[in-house]
Amino acid sequence: MTPNPYKLLAERLDALPNGFPPTDDGAELRLLAKLFMPEEAMLAAQLRLTPETPAQIAARIGGDADALGKQLKSMAKRGLIAAERGEGGLAFRLMPFMVGIYEMQFSRMDAEMARLFEDYYRRAYNKALTMQPPVHRVIPVGKTVQNDVEVRPYESVVEIINSAKAWGVLDCICRKQKKLIGEECDHPLDVCMTMSQIPDAFANSTTIRALTREEALATLQRAAKAGLVHSVSNNQEGLWYICNCCTCSCGILRAMKELGTANVIARSAFVNRVDDALCIGCELCLAHCQFDALTMEDKTARVNETRCVGCGVCVLACDQGALQLVRRPEDQVLPVPRTESDWRAERAVARGVKLEVVL
Numbered sequence: 001m002t003p004n005p006y007k008l009l010a011e012r013l014d015a016l017p018n019g020f021p022p023t024d025d026g027a028e029l030r031l032l033a034k035l036f037m038p039e040e041a042m043l044a045a046q047l048r049l050t051p052e053t054p055a056q057i058a059a060r061i062g063g064d065a066d067a068l069g070k071q072l073k074s075m076a077k078r079g080l081i082a083a084e085r086g087e088g089g090l091a092f093r094l095m096p097f098m099v100g101i102y103e104m105q106f107s108r109m110d111a112e113m114a115r116l117f118e119d120y121y122r123r124a125y126n127k128a129l130t131m132q133p134p135v136h137r138v139i140p141v142g143k144t145v146q147n148d149v150e151v152r153p154y155e156s157v158v159e160i161i162n163s164a165k166a167w168g169v170l171d172c173i174c175r176k177q178k179k180l181i182g183e184e185c186d187h188p189l190d191v192c193m194t195m196s197q198i199p200d201a202f203a204n205s206t207t208i209r210a211l212t213r214e215e216a217l218a219t220l221q222r223a224a225k226a227g228l229v230h231s232v233s234n235n236q237e238g239l240w241y242i243c244n245c246c247t248c249s250c251g252i253l254r255a256m257k258e259l260g261t262a263n264v265i266a267r268s269a270f271v272n273r274v275d276d277a278l279c280i281g282c283e284l285c286l287a288h289c290q291f292d293a294l295t296m297e298d299k300t301a302r303v304n305e306t307r308c309v310g311c312g313v314c315v316l317a318c319d320q321g322a323l324q325l326v327r328r329p330e331d332q333v334l335p336v337p338r339t340e341s342d343w344r345a346e347r348a349v350a351r352g353v354k355l356e357v358v359l
Helices: 005-015 027-036 038-044 054-061 067-075 098-107 111-129 157-162 173-180 213-225 255-259 284-288 313-317 340-351
Strands: 082-086 087-091 138-139 164-169 191-194 210-211 231-235 241-247 269-272 294-297 300-301 325-329
Touching: 005 027, 005 038, 027 111, 038 067, 038 157, 054 067, 054 087, 067 082, 067 087, 098 111, 098 173, 111 173, 111 255, 157 213, 157 241, 164 213, 173 340, 191 213, 210 213, 213 231, 213 241, 213 313, 284 294, 284 313, 313 325
Parallel strands: none
Antiparallel strands: 082 087, 138 231, 164 191, 164 210, 191 241, 231 241, 269 325, 294 300
């Protein structure tokens, strides 16, 4: 009996630390069938997380290296797998479904794909979002942390931008997907940011608009003023994107609001503090907090430190200067894996899956 290529790929993706949980009715298979042709799904299911050239892949799984190379390039161009240049030439590797394959479909997203993703998201993806450690980590909005408080480079969105050598912006696939199913939010679309250590990496891209460093910082400010939460991958080194998220559309954050799922994102090392002498009880901060971490008590704002993720969005909304982020006690600061590989190792242990080294 010929194996179902989509089932093989789904199982392969779920075996990765990120996870791709199955559903009872095959919603995940219908989603993959929209993205991959059967022969592409079969090939992707045999790729490794570590990059390989077409010749290396052909030697391992069989087939003609030139034909495989053409197929792999076509798949990489459509964001189904990753491609990168190495000493042996162009190499290809498997990507997780999220963050990975899904986010690369921003130019292919249509109404059918949006509905298929929503169906899968509501049926099963919250299971992946509850896995620890979280995929994403909150970064405070600039200039919201108290001046005398230590901010480490991987905790500063400005330092993350400054450490890159190329910057780009593209439309948020989450807001695009929600719009296509008739649930559009008012937040700006063109605020998903990517970075590279290769100068001019996005200069010739047809899907990513290249930015200067100053334009990248301005995009961050525009997102923050719109009430969006900065988040990055949950590791210290090798950060290559900044999501500007909302609980109404973001594939990760809306799980807190719509599905009642907690701990879907790693909070920052900071927490909000209220200066009672400056707070006038205007409640503007309550309207800007997406996590219901603020309440009013005796006409003064109060912070629920458990719910506060330390994003700083409410700090910007307070025109009285009554709010400020301060560093949490060290025993409350969540450890951040140093590299993506470290994150994968921790996630694999937490999920009870075998960490991939060569497979």
